[in-house]
Amino acid sequence: MKTSPFSPITNRLWQSGSQCKRLLWYKQRGLKESIPPRPDWRTSVAKHQVHEVARRLFPGGRFAARGESLRNEGTWFDVWLESDRYACRADILVLKDKNKRTVDLYRVKSATRLYDRYLDDVAFQTVCLRAAGFVPDRQFIIHINPAADRPDPDVLFVISEVTDRLNGRLRSIPAKAAALRRLLRQEKEPGRRPGYHCMECGFRSQCWPDEVTEPVFWLPALNDDQQQIIRNREWLDIRQLPDSFPVNQRQALIREVHQNRQPFIHHTLLTDSLSQLRQPLAFLDFEADNPPVPRFQGMKPFGQIPYQFSLLLHDESGQMSGIDYLHRDGSDPRPGLLERLSVLRNHQGSIVVYNHQFERQILSLLAAWSPDDAGWLAGAASRLWDLQEVVQHGVYLPGFQGKYSLKQVLNALYPRFSYGTLTVQSGLDSQYLWNHLIVNGGSETDWQALLDYCRRDTEGMVLVLGKLREWVQGTGNQPD
Ligand code: SF4
Structure with missing residues (x-):
């Protein structure tokens, strides 16, 4: 998909929005990340296998080609949904009434429990479905049954209906998406939100000052309070941390080694x-x-x-x-x-x-x-x-x-x-x-x-x- 500040908000963009707005701003503007190219084998075969088995729960389902508008009632896999505001890929859609455009949505997750963040994900997809002209009826999360002892789809999965748990989330998405769109279109880059995620971020060389050579996030297990102080004071290098900054025993040792070069x-x-x-x-x-x-x-x-x-x-x-x-x-x-x-x-x-x-x-x-x-x-x-x-x-x-x-x-x-x-x-x-x-x-x-x-x-x-x-x-x- 073409990347620009005016592109629709995608599922992935929505999920990563909570981590760092500046990262989104960089990405959406097509700025180049300094990350090594990924070999083609570095994709998750496991995730692919989970989806493959989950699809067996819906015999007769078929894959939707990208951009194909769903005309026939029945089950559709991997449906790309795009409107001027949102874009997402639905794992499994059941079109129940082709005239009223009523659908049930199934999201497949390779985890052994239903995490709260999955509800945000399904809520976003529901809004995306509506914007694409569908009428979502019921929503489900399919996740792995930890007690399963064979790859039989009826044993391997737990299917949880989450329709009633989405209401509050659904209401808040349009306003949050509008704020995100405004932020992505602004000319001035948003503020940093430093955290452990910066250690994996391909934009760090352009985001952090050059003088920072021993990042503060080399300190292991910084808790929320410590990270908040670091953000407020903009201490990005371990050597900037004063003695008064509260640290545990291991963090103290690491800070001392970096500060004294001993x-x-x-x-x-x-x-x-x-x-x-x-x-x-x-x-x-x-x-x-x-x-x-x-x-x-x-x-x-x-x-x-x-x-x-x-x-x-x-x-x-x-x-x-x-x-x-x-x-x-x-x-x-x-x-x-x-x-x-x-x-x-x-x-x-x-x-x-x-x-x-x-x-x-x-x-x-x-x-x-x-x-x-x-x-x-x-x-x-x-x-x-x-x-x-x-x-x-x-x-x-x-x-x-x-x-x-x-x-x-x-x-x-x-x-x-x-x-x-x-x-x-x-x-x-x-x-x-x-x-x-x-x-x-x-x-x-x-x-x-x-x-x-x-x-x-x-x-x-x-x-x-x-x-x-x-x-x-x-x-x-x-x-x-
Ligand atoms: S380095 Fe950190 S603060 Fe900067 S864009 Fe990346 S994640 Fe955000």
Whole structure:
């Protein structure tokens, strides 16, 4: 759709309007965002699957072509509605009377509960329907039933009628939309509304002053009151925060490191933590999918299903060997993955992971699925040693930028070994690409991108642990 301050208000624009008006103003004027191009596999296969199953609730429904005016009574999918004031895409419309233009509206959501914000969304679509010449009769939200154990549409979904819950919202939309339209047409850019959303905003370089190099939103878990003070005082850089600004213990530590440019390294804690490691070491990282539509026996919506791991094993002589598993089709990954992981049966040392909760959860899911393997899997779970926990309590460098993810920590300690050169740069990317490949297939280079990412995690753990050892032994350079 053509973007200009005079375009109709879209669903997406309406939803993001509450976050930052300046962002909308930039977007609606077609200003260029500094965000990297998105590869075509980075779309949510999961959302697509939920909609596909939901459509099976309406046998005989058909897709509406863009701009097609609905003439026949019955069910229509993906209907684009546009008037001079509003535009939206309705997931499912049931045209009940073609002369009176009466319709029922169904909104599909890939969540296991009905959130209040969904009502705003349906109210907006109802107003959009009216502006497009329809007479909305009843409105429904279709969301996922958390107890579903199979992808049968009658079991997978809960259908809630929300018609009576929309009234107040419907009344307020025209006035709010008019105010939004005025704002988008004004020549002067609206004020900033700084918040964590700015960290992901592609307009930050043109919105924030150049002098801000250590954004205040690197501080984790700022509460509403703290954020309000920051907005009122326009403190955008951590170094602007005065001592009187109330912070919790972790925020205080991070503020101090950035203000004094002095890294924090707790030698006693690191020494104590490293002394708990038992040789020979293993380094383990899983990648897992959590599809909203249960895929295999015993799974619930959003249940974890591991499809890949990278394991590095030290032998008694200190030599390291690597074992990978990557499932390459749509069948159940658990049998193949478990068989390959069983090299851990005979392993007795510590298993280094980054975020033990996730790896522990995967090991326990595998144990529940295969009781014959529960013994050695429980043994492996009991030997997990969480590197992230140690870093979180023992180290903070300015380069962490408020985060303790392996990606951020590795980038700060070993910039040449960062994830920036990889095709897959996050767990979410990995999930997207894996889902894309098992459905559409791909080249060996695509599969290799998944292997490279998972290996980078285990190799990264080896490097980070090595750096902690150097600091403890006093053999490495102190960071700046
Ligand atoms: S950087 Fe923040 S304040 Fe500026 S436009 Fe983006 S979201 Fe709004």
